[in-house]
Amino acid sequence: MKIAFIGLGNMGGPMALNLQKAGHTLSAFDLSAEACRKFAAEGLAVAASAAAAVEGAEVVISMLPASAHVEGLYLGSDGLLQKIPAGALVIDSSTIAAATSRKLAEAGAARGVAVIDAPVSGGTGGAIAGTLTFMVGGSEADLERARPVLEKMGANIFHAGAAGAGQTAKICNNMLLGILMIGTSEAIALGVANGLDPKVLSEIMRRSSGGNWALEKYNPLPGVMENAPASKGYAGGFGTDLMLKDLGLAQENAAAVRASTPLGGLARNLYAAHSLGGHGALDFSSVIKLVQARAA
Numbered sequence: 001m002k003i004a005f006i007g008l009g010n011m012g013g014p015m016a017l018n019l020q021k022a023g024h025t026l027s028a029f030d031l032s033a034e035a036c037r038k039f040a041a042e043g044l045a046v047a048a049s050a051a052a053a054v055e056g057a058e059v060v061i062s063m064l065p066a067s068a069h070v071e072g073l074y075l076g077s078d079g080l081l082q083k084i085p086a087g088a089l090v091i092d093s094s095t096i097a098a099a100t101s102r103k104l105a106e107a108g109a110a111r112g113v114a115v116i117d118a119p120v121s122g123g124t125g126g127a128i129a130g131t132l133t134f135m136v137g138g139s140e141a142d143l144e145r146a147r148p149v150l151e152k153m154g155a156n157i158f159h160a161g162a163a164g165a166g167q168t169a170k171i172c173n174n175m176l177l178g179i180l181m182i183g184t185s186e187a188i189a190l191g192v193a194n195g196l197d198p199k200v201l202s203e204i205m206r207r208s209s210g211g212n213w214a215l216e217k218y219n220p221l222p223g224v225m226e227n228a229p230a231s232k233g234y235a236g237g238f239g240t241d242l243m244l245k246d247l248g249l250a251q252e253n254a255a256a257v258r259a260s261t262p263l264g265g266l267a268r269n270l271y272a273a274h275s276l277g278g279h280g281a282l283d284f285s286s287v288i289k290l291v292q293a294r295a296a
Ligand code: NAD
Pocket: 006, 007, 008, 009, 010, 011, 012, 029, 030, 031, 032, 035, 050, 063, 064, 065, 066, 069, 072, 073, 093, 094, 095, 096, 120, 121, 122, 123, 124, 237, 238, 239, 242
């Protein structure tokens, strides 16, 4: 299958490589020349522009930071939707506002291009290993068209509902993750302040009722888990500013449906303070720095 892949960041790059390894013909593009160089060196065919990448594509996948990037790429009189061959399928895996996903699906339908939202969970480790969880919004038929492609990048594929529903599922999940990372950080910092070995404490909690994904796969304290971003200077991974964006989307959504999400709101404010402290580009698990300072 001829697949165009737009957005070769921490997630998109490894996802595109997995599709290429599976035998698909990839044509990739990123606005960052550095990202293009990095993945060209790994064997990806990089096009000169997004428009060149989608020439003759049967499937177009995008993995961009936020709503504004997705709107900027696809919509408008000069947008990519005008250049994608009619009959093609667009899979947008970026985490963006559900309303933007719906707008994109409507604009695609008007041009004979099917669009599904398929945000992911699983982190950069899941992107590299091809074990991501996809949360899909769109028609059942379009999901079935996408399934053989999604299966090469992920281990779990869920149909959340109609267009935009994948995004809603994703922000519920990330609101929980954002809260859990802060709670996990507080618990580890408290133990360390009491002289406990963080590796021993983390293992105790991982196997006890406090066990969660952060303790399983993404320990926030440097040195506890060799492959976690914390042990690599909080480089790569999932940026604090991306988590802040997702918690903002969750709060906007909660306001729209009049839901009560007090911990989600508090978590958003804590990541905002952390970002203002100059840590926006670091992995979100660096939020432990906020509570470490207090515990010290
Ligand atoms: P990233 O910042 O590492 O990569 C985004 C890439 O998109 C960058 O390389 C940027 O240059 C490129 N880009 C932006 N606008 C573009 C455009 N118009 N055309 C071409 N390229 C463009 O971000 P990431 O960590 O890969 O995350 C991507 C999306 O996936 C975000 O919505 C994020 O919330 C979500 N997500 C990330 C993780 C994670 O662990 N990093 C996990 C799940 C979901």
